[in-house]
Each structure stands twice: as structure tokens, then as C-alpha cells.
Amino acid sequence: MSEVDPKTFFELVQFQADYGAVLDAGDWDRWPEFFLEECTYKVQPRENYDRGLPLATMAFESRGMLKDRVYGIKETLFHDPYYQRHVVGLPRVLMSEGGRFECESNYAVFRTKLDDYSRVFNVGRYLDVIVRTPEGLKFASRLVIFDSEMIPNSIIYPL
Amino acid sequence: MNDSQVVFPGIATWEGDGTSRVPFWAYTDPDLYRLELERFFYTGHWCYVGLEAEIPNPGDFKRTAIGERSVILARDNDGAVNVVENVCAHRGVQFLRPRFGNRRDFICPYHQWCYSLKGDLQGVPLRKGVKQDGRVQGGMPPQFRNEEHGLTKLKVATRNGVVYASFDHSVPPLEEYIGPAMLEYVDRTFDGRKLKVLGYSRQRIAGNWKLMQENIKDPYHPGLLHTWFVVFGLWRADNKSQLVMDEHFRHAAMISRRGNEGMTGEATKGVSSFKQGMKLNDERFLDVVAEEWWKGPTVVMTTLFPSVILQQQVNSVSTRHIQPRGPGEFDFVWTHFGFEEDSPEMERRRLRQANLFGPAGFVSADDGEVIELAQNGFEQKPFHRTVSELGGYTCENTDHLVTETLIRGMYDYWRRVMQV
Numbered sequence: 001m002s003e004v005d006p007k008t009f010f011e012l013v014q015f016q017a018d019y020g021a022v023l024d025a026g027d028w029d030r031w032p033e034f035f036l037e038e039c040t041y042k043v044q045p046r047e048n049y050d051r052g053l054p055l056a057t058m059a060f061e062s063r064g065m066l067k068d069r070v071y072g073i074k075e076t077l078f079h080d081p082y083y084q085r086h087v088v089g090l091p092r093v094l095m096s097e098g099g100r101f102e103c104e105s106n107y108a109v110f111r112t113k114l115d116d117y118s119r120v121f122n123v124g125r126y127l128d129v130i131v132r133t134p135e136g137l138k139f140a141s142r143l144v145i146f147d148s149e150m151i152p153n154s155i156i157y158p159l
Numbered sequence: 160m161n162d163s164q165v166v167f168p169g170i171a172t173w174e175g176d177g178t179s180r181v182p183f184w185a186y187t188d189p190d191l192y193r194l195e196l197e198r199f200f201y202t203g204h205w206c207y208v209g210l211e212a213e214i215p216n217p218g219d220f221k222r223t224a225i226g227e228r229s230v231i232l233a234r235d236n237d238g239a240v241n242v243v244e245n246v247c248a249h250r251g252v253q254f255l256r257p258r259f260g261n262r263r264d265f266i267c268p269y270h271q272w273c274y275s276l277k278g279d280l281q282g283v284p285l286r287k288g289v290k291q292d293g294r295v296q297g298g299m300p301p302q303f304r305n306e307e308h309g310l311t312k313l314k315v316a317t318r319n320g321v322v323y324a325s326f327d328h329s330v331p332p333l334e335e336y337i338g339p340a341m342l343e344y345v346d347r348t349f350d351g352r353k354l355k356v357l358g359y360s361r362q363r364i365a366g367n368w369k370l371m372q373e374n375i376k377d378p379y380h381p382g383l384l385h386t387w388f389v390v391f392g393l394w395r396a397d398n399k400s401q402l403v404m405d406e407h408f409r410h411a412a413m414i415s416r417r418g419n420e421g422m423t424g425e426a427t428k429g430v431s432s433f434k435q436g437m438k439l440n441d442e443r444f445l446d447v448v449a450e451e452w453w454k455g456p457t458v459v460m461t462t463l464f465p466s467v468i469l470q471q472q473v474n475s476v477s478t479r480h481i482q483p484r485g486p487g488e489f490d491f492v493w494t495h496f497g498f499e500e501d502s503p504e505m506e507r508r509r510l511r512q513a514n515l516f517g518p519a520g521f522v523s524a525d526d527g528e529v530i531e532l533a534q535n536g537f538e539q540k541p542f543h544r545t546v547s548e549l550g551g552y553t554c555e556n557t558d559h560l561v562t563e564t565l566i567r568g569m570y571d572y573w574r575r576v577m578q579v
Contacts, residue, residue, distance in 0.1 A: 043519065047258070048358040054510055055358025055495045057519045061511075064440030075434065076386035078525040080532070150490070151362040153531055154524040 004096045012091050012103060012130065015137045020086035020107075023158060028073055031158055032066035036131065040141040041066060043159055045149045046124065057146075057155060069158065079156040083112040084121070086159075091128070099132035100140075107144075109159055111152075122148045122159055168542045173579055178570035179552045179563075180544040183537040186367035191577070192486035198576050199465040200226030200483070205316060205323040205336050207467035207480055208232050208242055210494060212320060212354040218261040218276065224482045224490075225324065225466070229253050230313065231265070232322060233276045242324040243278035244311035265310070278310035319349035321478075337463065338405035344412040344461050348471055350452060353499035357510060360493040362518040366530035367537070368465070368483035369569075371491060374526050375460050375468045376565035378402065378413050379549055384529065385522040386432040387515065391445055392418040393473065394458065396426035400560045408554050408568030409464035415560065417447075417457040417473070443511055444521075447473045464569065474505070475512040487534055491527070493517050 004012070015034075022030045035041065044056040060066055088107045095102035104127050111121030124146035131140050144159045171184045185191060200206060206225040209232050213221050220233040222245060229245035247254050247267040254267040264281060265274040273281045282305070288298025313324040316333035323333055330336065337345060364371070374380070381394040388394035400415035427433040439445065447457070453471070461469040468479040476497070482490040493516070497509045516523045550562025554571050557564055573579075 045359065045361070051259075051358075053356065053358035054506075055360070055513060056510075057360055057517060059510060059514060061443070062441045065444065065514075067440045068444065071437075071440075072387075072521050076432065077521065078384060079528045149361050151360070151518040153362060153364050153518070153527045155519040156524055 004093050004101070008096070008101075009091075009093070011137060012093065012101060015130065016088050016091060016105060016126075020088050024084055024086055026084075026157075028070040028157075031070060032063045035063050035066060035139045035142070036133070037063050039063060039066075039139060040143070041139070041158070042142075043144040043146065043155065046145050046147050047149055049143075049145045057151070058158070066158075073156060077156055079154065080113060082114075082156075084157055084159075085110040085112070085118070088126070101128075101130045103128045103130060107159070119152070120148075121152065122146050122155070124148065124159075166540060166542055171541075173574065176574075177552055178554070178567045178574060179548045180546055181566075181570055182541075182544045184541040185573075185579070186369065186534065186537045187486055187541050189486055191579070192367075192483075194577060195465075196226045196483070201228070202327040203330060203576075204327075204465060205325050205330060205333055205463075206465070207463065207478065208322050208324045210320055210354055210356065210478070210496065211240065211317060211322060212356050212496065213259070213494075214240070216261065218263060220255070220260055220262060220276075222255055222258050223480070223492075225313075225326065226483060228326075229255075230324065231255055232324075233262075235276045240315055240317055240322055241277050242313040242315050242322070243274075244313070244326075246311065247272055248280065248308040248310060249283070272308075274310050278312045280305040280308045280310075319346065319351045320354045321345075321349050337410065338407070340403055341405045341410045341412060341461065341463070344403070344414070344459050345463075345469065347452065347454065347459065348469060348476060352452075354496045355499050355501065355506075357495040357497055357506070357513070360495075360517040362491050362527060363484075363488065364491055364527045364530055365488050366527075366534035367486055368481050368489040369573075370530045370533060371468070371479075371481050371489065371526075372462050372464060372569060373566050374530065375413070375462045376411050376569055377563060378415075378560035378565075379563055380529075381522070382426060382560075383430055383432060384525055386434060386437070387521045389427060389430060389433050390437045394560075396559075396561050397424055398560065400558070402557045402560070402562065402565055404554070404556060404565060404568050407572050408565075409572040410462060411565040411568065412459055412461045413560070413565070414456045415458045416455065444514055445473075446508055446511065448505070448508060450474070462565075464572070470516065472516065473512060474508050475516055476509065477513075477516065487538070 041060040042056040043058040048055050089105050091103035091105045093103050106125050108123045109121050110118050112118040127143040129141040130137050208223050209221050214234040217236045231245050233241050245253050245255050249272045252267050252269045271284050286299045288295040314328045316323045382389045382396050398415045398418040404411045459471045470477045477493050477495045480492040497506050515521045547563040547566045554568035
């Protein structure tokens with residue numbers, strides 16, 4: 001456990017909260033802005049992560065790839081529309097050094113389809129590397145390691 | 160279309176002897192579904208269970224399924240691969256829970272019946288009773304024989320690192336079952352090179368299991384539903400292609416070569432998913448490098464009936480395992496792999512291109528979505544039927560993609576086996 005001052009901790013919490021709010025609003029174009037140009041975003045089943053198997057459900061390496069995903073969501077991927085709702089726990093700050101933070105936080109995402117009840121869609125933890133830039137905090141890396149290995153049909157939107 | 164007034168037809172009959180119109184009840188009827196499990200998954204057919212690379216060492220096991228039956232694939236001390244049913248002979252407990260691991264033997268937690276990795280019963284606790292006050296109390300009757308109480312053993316066949324199994328010990332040899340036409344395509348990917356497992360994706364799709372077989376026997380949809388395929392030339396109606404079936408029409412391969420990116424023509428005229436001028440922000444998603452073993456085609460999608468799809472889509476290779484769960488649901492397990500000989504660059508390329516496939520894939524996520532919606536339609540009006548008449552009414556191999564011949568072929572086989 002690394003010590004960060006309350007102001008920094010608040011910033012990290014706010015950053016996480018903003019991220020969830022953007023996804024829950026379906027404001028897809030703003031999603032890549034949370035990341036550095038060169039970045040890692042992976043949504044990976046826990047079994048692969050734990051066993052050191054590299055396959056991820058989504059594995060992106062640049063803001064360009066994130067933008068391609070956004071285009072996919074908006075224009076090319078047919079899917080049954082749904083709402084998302086993120087509930088994200090407080091970050092556990094593992095490392096803090098010179099404007100670079102390694103954090104871990106639990107999340108649960110609920111999915112609500114138009115003619116159905118709200119259901120638990122995906123739960124897991126974020127493993128983050130967050131850096132301070134002139135434009136504010138950004139993810140250098142966000143690994144979404146999910147316990148919900150049996151995916152209910154598909155994952156279209158980012159988590 | 161004219162609608163019948165009888166929504167639930169009672170005794171359903173398939174009109175005529177064609178297979179271009181499949182009744183919706185063939186996807187929803189629970190009795191038919193159980194008969195399918197009996198006739199396709201539990202007798203007469205080989206089912207996919209895994210890759211040898213998943214269980215490299217003696218004692219390694221993998222838990223998987225054939226139809227709805229839980230089975231264990233285990234590497235024995237002599238190096239052989241065994242497949243046994245995951246049900247204790249004593250009280251029926253599905254005793255093995257981890258998906259992967261290493262064991263010296265299998266022990267049921269309930270009464271500690273112990274089995275070898277081959278499934279032979281080694282011993283049972285309190286077999287000789289308990290000696291108390293000079294008397295032996297209880298114990299198994301003297302007639303009890305270990306050899307009568309082993310786990311159910313399946314017949315196993317491996318070919319170039321892929322493991323198939325059958326509950327039916329009278330099943331024809333694997334090579335005969337796959338047939339010479341399909342074997343060529345199966346052996347193209349699995350030519351004896353050592354495989355390297357890259358990881359798994361699992362999805363549960365609320366549709367009948369046959370819909371996933373049909374999805375990969377349907378060359379009509381990829382150039383329409385999947386924008387990426389048509390825009391980047393990976394799959395289009397005018398690509399140089401072949402559709403090949405085995406002699407029974409149950410297995411099939413769709414073979415094609417990538418066409419030019421972004422080109423327009425008859426195949427894209429009026430296709431709303433075709434987006435002229437669409438460019439990737441990061442082209443590494445499609446950093447395709449041709450491999451020698453392709454021998455030309457950039458894609459070969461093979462369906463082995465009933466349980467597995469073998470994928471080669473440019474540099475992405477996987478097996479997709481179909482595990483039915485009732486008439487309206489199946490699990491779909493993807494095992495992505497590469498080859499031990501792959502350079503780090505090739506492995507990274509396979510992983511990048513894996514973004515196109517699986518439950519979130521740029522081209523595969525919508526297959527699951529569409530299958531669920533098809534099942535919804537079937538449930539709603541079981542008296543109705545599909546229309547698979549692109550390319551006519553008959554089943555034959557073709558040298559183009561503008562046909563639903565493979566779906567008609569599969570139902571030709573299905574009707575013969577099911578006697579429906």
C-alpha cells in the first residue's frame with residue numbers, strides 16, 4: 001500500500017468516476033480521451049490472466065484502436081441495444097511515484113436491455129496505470145480482468 | 160407471407176422431402192432436441208474435446224462437455240489421452256470441478272471412491288467393513304468387483320494434436336467420419352506442428368445449437384452483416400471461393416481468398432453495411448502476413464458436425480466448441496492458438512487479429528446477437544419455417560459463395576438421421 005495525499009486520492013477517485021459516467025452515458029467519443037496515445041486497454045477473462053495466457057476479449061494498444069472500437073459500436077457492430085451502469089469501488093493505490101499511479105479497483109457493471117430486467121453483466125477488477133499529464137490524468141494502461149467468464153452472449157461496449 | 164392460424168401445430172410434420180425450408184419447431188421442440196443429443200452427440204459421431212497442448216504432462220486434465228454430458232480429458236502416465244465421463248459410479252456425483260489441473264487419480268469427494276486416470280475404480284473406503292468387538296461390521300458384499308464400477312470410458316481419437324471422443328465405441332474410425340474431402344482442410348491447419356494455446360473465450364448464447372453450425376455454413380451473411388469483412392475484402396460475395404462438403408453433407412468447409420480492400424462492384428451494390436472509404440485509425444488490427452501453410456486461401460472455416468468449428472481467418476486460428484444446453488441455449492467456447500514455431504511478431508499478430516473474433520469481436524459479436532434474435536422469432540411462431548433458397552433447392556459443392564447449399568446439406572443429413 002502506497003501513501004497518497006488526500007487531494008491526489010480524490011483526483012484518482014474523480015477520474016474513475018468520470019470514466020464510468022462517460023460509459024454509462026454512452027458518450028463513446030469521449031472514451032478514448034481517457035487514455036494516452038500509446039496505451040493498453042484489455043478486457044480479459046480472469047482464467048486467461050491468472051494462467052498467463054495472453055488472449056483477451058478486447059486488446060487495444062493505441063487511442064486509434066479505441067477510436068476504431070467506437071466506430072464499430074456506432075456504425076458497424078449490429079447488436080441488441082442496452083444500457084450499462086458501472087459501480088466502481090474506491091481505488092487501492094499500490095504505487096505512487098512522480099505522477100504515476102498504479103491502482104486496483106473492483107467494479108460491477110449492470111446491463112439493462114429494453115424488454116428485460118436489469119442484470120449483473122460483468123464483475124471484476126481494474127488494474128490501472130494512471131499518469132499525470134498537462135491534460136490531466138490519463139490511463140497508460142487499464143486491464144479489465146473479469147470474473148464473469150461466461151459472457152451472456154456478447155460484450156459490445158467498453159467496460 | 161400467409162400465416163397459419165394454428166400457432167402450435169401439435170404433431171409437427173415436415174412437408175415434402177426438401178431441406179430448403181426448415182420448420183421453426185426444429186429449433187424449439189424439446190423432444191426433438193433430446194433425440195438430437197442421442198443421435199448426434201452421444202452415438203455415431205465423434206465430438207471435439209480439446210487440444211493435446213492443453214494437457215501436455217502426465218496427470219494434466221481438462222474438464223469439458225460432449226452435448227450436455229460433462230467429461231474429463233486426461234493425460235495418462237504412459238502419455239496416452241483418456242476421456243472419461245465426469246460422473247461417479249457410486250452416487251452419480253459430478254466429482255471434478257476445476258477446469259484444468261493435474262491429478263494422480265480422481266477421487267470423488269462424497270465417499271472417496273478413487274479412480275485411475277483411465278477411469279478404473281481403484282478402491283472404495285470401508286470395503287472390508289469395520290472390525291469392532293471381534294466382529295466385522297458392514298463392508299461391501301464379497302461379489303463387489305472394482306472392474307464393474309469404473310467411470311464411463313469414451314473412445315478417443317487424436318489427430319495432429321486435436322482430440323475427439325465418442326460415447327459410442329462402435330463409431331467409425333475418425334478419418335472415415337471426417338471423410339477425405341474434409342480431412343484435407345482439417346490437416347491443413349493441424350499438420351503436426353506443435354500447437355500453443357493462447358487462451359479462451361466463453362459465451363452463452365440463447366439460441367439453438369444448430370444455428371451456430373448454420374452460421375458457419377452460411378457464406379451469404381458475412382459480406383452483409385459484417386462490415387469489416389466486406390470493407391476490408393476479407394469476405395465478399397465476389398471473392399474467389401469454394402464450398403465443399405463431405406459425402407454425407409454433414410461437415411463443410413468454406414474456402415476463400417481475400418479480395419481487394421474497399422473495391423466496389425455487384426457484391427457491394429445496395430449493401431448498407433459496406434462503407435466506402437472506411438479506414439482504420441490503427442491498421443495493426445489487420446496486419447495480415449500470408450503463411451505458407453495456407454497454400455493460397457486466406458480463410459477456411461470448417462464445420463465438423465455436430466460439435467466444432469475450426470477457424471482460420473487470415474492469421475487468427477481457433478477452435479469453437481458447441482456445447483448445447485437445452486433447445487434454446489448453448490455454450491460456445493473458443494480456444495485460440497498459435498504454433499510453437501511462431502515468432503513473437505506472429506503471435507502478437509494472431510492476438511491482434513483475435514479482436515475480430517469471439518464474444519466482443521468486430522465481426523463475431525453480432526453473430527451471437529443475431530442467433531438470439533432468430534431463436535426469439537422461432538419461439539414466437541413455431542408453425543413457420545426458414546427459407547434457405549439462395550442458389551436453389553439442392554445440396555452440392557460450389558465454386559462461389561452466393562448460395563445456401565451447405566445449410567440445405569446439413570438438413571439433408573439431419574432429416575436422414577432424425578427420420579423427420
